[in-house]
Amino acid sequence: MKDIIRWPGIVFALLLVCLEYFLLEPLLKLMIEETGSRALSTSVTLDTVQIDWSEQSLTLKGLEVADKEHPMTNMVEVDHLALQIDALDALTGHLISEQANILGIQFNTPRSESGVQDSTEKTADKSSESDDPVSLPGLDLPDIDSLVSKENSLTYKRYQSFRQYLDESKVTYKARLAALKDKQKIADYKARFKDIKKAKGFMEILNSASKAKDLKNDIDKDLSEAQQLNRDFKQTKKEVKRRIAELKNSPQQEADQLLKKVGVENGTQKISQLIFGPEMKAHIENFKKWINSVNDSDANTDENTESNNAKKPNPERGKGVFVQFSQKNPLPLVWFKNTQLSGDLSGIGQEFSFKGTATHLTDQQTLSGKPTSLDLDLKSDLVKNAKVDIVVDIRTDQKLSLSFDVIQYRLDQKPLSGNFTIDSALLDTQGSISSINDQLSGNINAELNAVSLKTSGDTFKKYPSIEQALADEEHITAKIALEGTLEAPKIDINSNLDSIFNSVLKKVVDAQLAGYKVQVTEKIETMIQQELNSSESSQSELLGMGGDIAGSQDLFKNLMGKL
Amino acid sequence: MFTILAKLLQFLNSNQNPHQLALAVCFGLAIGLMPGFSILLILLLMMVCVIKANLSLLVLVWGLFEAVAYIADPALQQLGYVLLSAEPLQSIWFSLAQSNFWALTAFNNTLVMGSTLAIIALWLPVYFLIRVLIVKYRQKIQDTFKQFKITQLLKGSKIFHIYQRLGN
Numbered sequence: 001m002k003d004i005i006r007w008p009g010i011v012f013a014l015l016l017v018c019l020e021y022f023l024l025e026p027l028l029k030l031m032i033e034e035t036g037s038r039a040l041s042t043s044v045t046l047d048t049v050q051i052d053w054s055e056q057s058l059t060l061k062g063l064e065v066a067d068k069e070h071p072m073t074n075m076v077e078v079d080h081l082a083l084q085i086d087a088l089d090a091l092t093g094h095l096i097s098e099q100a101n102i103l104g105i106q107f108n109t110p111r112s113e114s115g116v117q118d119s120t121e122k123t124a125d126k127s128s129e130s131d132d133p134v135s136l137p138g139l140d141l142p143d144i145d146s147l148v149s150k151e152n153s154l155t156y157k158r159y160q161s162f163r164q165y166l167d168e169s170k171v172t173y174k175a176r177l178a179a180l181k182d183k184q185k186i187a188d189y190k191a192r193f194k195d196i197k198k199a200k201g202f203m204e205i206l207n208s209a210s211k212a213k214d215l216k217n218d219i220d221k222d223l224s225e226a227q228q229l230n231r232d233f234k235q236t237k238k239e240v241k242r243r244i245a246e247l248k249n250s251p252q253q254e255a256d257q258l259l260k261k262v263g264v265e266n267g268t269q270k271i272s273q274l275i276f277g278p279e280m281k282a283h284i285e286n287f288k289k290w291i292n293s294v295n296d297s298d299a300n301t302d303e304n305t306e307s308n309n310a311k312k313p314n315p316e317r318g319k320g321v322f323v324q325f326s327q328k329n330p331l332p333l334v335w336f337k338n339t340q341l342s343g344d345l346s347g348i349g350q351e352f353s354f355k356g357t358a359t360h361l362t363d364q365q366t367l368s369g370k371p372t373s374l375d376l377d378l379k380s381d382l383v384k385n386a387k388v389d390i391v392v393d394i395r396t397d398q399k400l401s402l403s404f405d406v407i408q409y410r411l412d413q414k415p416l417s418g419n420f421t422i423d424s425a426l427l428d429t430q431g432s433i434s435s436i437n438d439q440l441s442g443n444i445n446a447e448l449n450a451v452s453l454k455t456s457g458d459t460f461k462k463y464p465s466i467e468q469a470l471a472d473e474e475h476i477t478a479k480i481a482l483e484g485t486l487e488a489p490k491i492d493i494n495s496n497l498d499s500i501f502n503s504v505l506k507k508v509v510d511a512q513l514a515g516y517k518v519q520v521t522e523k524i525e526t527m528i529q530q531e532l533n534s535s536e537s538s539q540s541e542l543l544g545m546g547g548d549i550a551g552s553q554d555l556f557k558n559l560m561g562k563l
Numbered sequence: 564m565f566t567i568l569a570k571l572l573q574f575l576n577s578n579q580n581p582h583q584l585a586l587a588v589c590f591g592l593a594i595g596l597m598p599g600f601s602i603l604l605i606l607l608l609m610m611v612c613v614i615k616a617n618l619s620l621l622v623l624v625w626g627l628f629e630a631v632a633y634i635a636d637p638a639l640q641q642l643g644y645v646l647l648s649a650e651p652l653q654s655i656w657f658s659l660a661q662s663n664f665w666a667l668t669a670f671n672n673t674l675v676m677g678s679t680l681a682i683i684a685l686w687l688p689v690y691f692l693i694r695v696l697i698v699k700y701r702q703k704i705q706d707t708f709k710q711f712k713i714t715q716l717l718k719g720s721k722i723f724h725i726y727q728r729l730g731n
Contacts, residue, residue, distance in 0.1 A: 004615055005613060009611075013609050016612070317637075320640055320674025321673045322669070323647040325657050
């Protein structure tokens with residue numbers, strides 16, 4: 001035994017173990033920083049790591065995860081992270097904890113040094129924020145000159161049709177009258193009459209009786225035509241009168257139609273959509289970014305797993321290739337089964353601190369087999385009570401749901417869209433939003449009490465009564481329904497603000513419309529005045545033909561009488 | 564080069580147990596071939612601390628086999644890959660993969676597996692070969708070697724002085 005065992009060597013080995021014990025904390029710190037940086041593709045740093053062997057617990061202090069896009073900013077900073085861990089799991093790189101405390105979570109804090117990684121690929125921010133200028137629908141009336149033009153005027157078209165009718169009637173009646181009162185024909189009738197009268201002797205008289213019968217038939221035909229012409233003319237006179245009357249009323253009718261067409265109607269405006277719609281869209285955009293970040297981290301983990309699954313030997317010397325064998329119960333890299341959370345959200349623009357619990361926080365939900373849930377109580381001087389519950393389930397589909405209940409959240413100087421500002425209000429709101437594979441659904445109820453709603457800009461300068469009515473309202477309720485997709489959400493907002501706004505709008509628009517209608521009517525009348533004057537001569541010319549038409553009937557009656 | 568040669572001669576001519584010298588060569592070979600990221604390397608170093616083996620010779624052979632490992636790396640990787648992907652052995656690898664301890668050994672790494680197999684295959688032959696060679700050298704060659712004229716010449720040379728210095 002003495003020949004084989006080196007007793008001082010045992011002491012040396014024990015010394016090495018002790019040294020390792022003391023070096024383990026800095027080694028673990030290094031390992032966490034490197035593994036975390038690789039897994040998240042961004043710089044992960046730690047201040048200290050403490051191991052408590054008796055409690056089998058690990059405490060990480062000053063954890064900072066750099067923002068990939070902004071290297072001088074921490075995406076997340078955690079003051080204190082205490083975990084109860086399984087040592088063997090930890091040695092194999094799996095951070096599995098039954099009970100964890102993550103305290104002092106902060107977002108978007110400044111970094112002392114850049115967190116840029118060599119492999120970090122900067123991607124251009126493709127999000128295009130559309131700053132559509134917002135205007136109140138239906139209040140701005142269009143310019144009369146652009147609204148009324150000869151090309152589009154109904155009255156002018158009617159006038160043109162009337163003018164054409166006059167011209168065509170004139171031509172028709174002239175032709176029919178000329179055919180009736182043909183001089184050659186009349187002279188022929190007179191000659192045939194004289195010839196009949198000249199008849200003497202039995203045979204001649206018998207022959208002329210036959211001729212008289214033929215003449216009578218011909219005159220009868222012309223008489224019938226003259227009577228028909230007379231009837232038609234009476235009808236034409238009636239039509240001319242009707243069209244003149246129609247033209248007189250036309251400008252007013254056209255004004256009504258034009259005003260309808262440009263949408264100057266009242267009672268249907270959705271002012272709440274205008275005021276709260278962009279606000280809701282911004283919230284949904286944040287929700288979408290959050291979902292994308294969850295999906296990205298999941299994709300990163302999958303990529304890392306896939307890279308480990310390489311089957312062919314890597315030619316790189318001294319490293320080899322890890323061949324992966326399936327495990328009966330594979331573990332995720334990180335899995336905190338029950339976690340106490342605390343921190344504040346000021347870094348993401350919310351004036352809240354939070355405290356709560358999370359279950360099954362993990363980087364690979366498919367391996368933990370459980371959805372991640374967070375129940376948070378939000379605290380702030382501005383709010384009496386606020387709770388947020390979040391459930392993330394990305395095991396098969398991308399399911400995310402968020403529900404909240406906020407009581408008496410004080411809003412001060414809260415800018416909204418459309419030049420509106422909530423000067424002060426107390427908000428009570430409950431709602432739930434969920435997304436399954438980009439499909440969005442949700443319902444939110446909001447109640448604002450002790451509201452002081454103000455407007456700025458020129459929107460209401462012309463309509464002080466609307467501004468006043470909105471400012472006077474102290475209680476606003478809104479029901480918001482969400483559907484569609486995250487890319488194109490459909491937001492339907494119903495609020496009592498709509499009826500308040502619409503009743504005031506009706507009064508304003510009615511008064512405004514009365515004046516506008518007169519202007520539009522006058523414009524149309526002026527536009528076609530000249531044409532109407534020129535048509536008067538044409539009318540009198542047509543109507544003047546009445547004497548000739550009536551005379552043609554008498555002419556044939558006389559001829560018939562003589563016969 | 565002369566220094567290494569002289570050192571080697573010193574080990575051969577010393578009174579140390581051939582068994583310790585053979586063990587030193589085997590451990591040097593194993594540590595030299597084993598990749599640094601496996602826990603097996605730490606176990607080997609612990610064993611070296613505890614088991615009596617000539618440490619100077621071990622360090623010398625370790626250095627030598629680091630170079631051998633570099634040259635043999637592709638062959639060792641290929642050998643490991645063949646073993647790890649061999650269908651009849653899959654059930655063994657699968658059962659080892661369920662254990663955290665075996666995961667720490669990085670047994671599923673092609674280089675670790677290839678190197679481990681090479682170490683296991685070479686250990687006993689190298690041990691007995693070295694041991695027999697040392698014994699034979701001491702019995703037959705050492706004295707004859709001393710009587711060579713060239714040895715006499717070398718005694719006055721630089722090598723001999725280094726040899727003497729190391730011996731002291």
